[in-house]
Amino acid sequence: MKISSLDHFVLTVKNIEKTIKFYESILGMDVIRFADNRVALKFGAKKINLHEGVLNN
Structure with missing residues (x-):
């Protein structure tokens, strides 16, 4: 199988607001x-859709 495109993916993060701050200010994402x-x-x-959740180590 070969992937030709990607619409979106979901990223589970510990803190959405901190994640937004990084991606918006450092990487310039909207x-x-x-x-x-x-x-x-x-x-x-x-x-990238963000989902706040518990991260297991």
């Missing part, structure tokens, strides 16, 4: 806020 407190980071036509 923040998109949806209903139900959902958040995505946009770069070009692609996006």
Whole structure:
């Protein structure tokens, strides 16, 4: 199988606001806020949907 494109993926993070600060200020990504407190980071036509959750080591 060969992947030809990717619309989005989900990144589980410990703290959404800290993640937004990094990706927005350092990498210049745009923040998109949806209903139900959902958040995505946009770069070009692609996006990273953020999900806050418990990270296991």
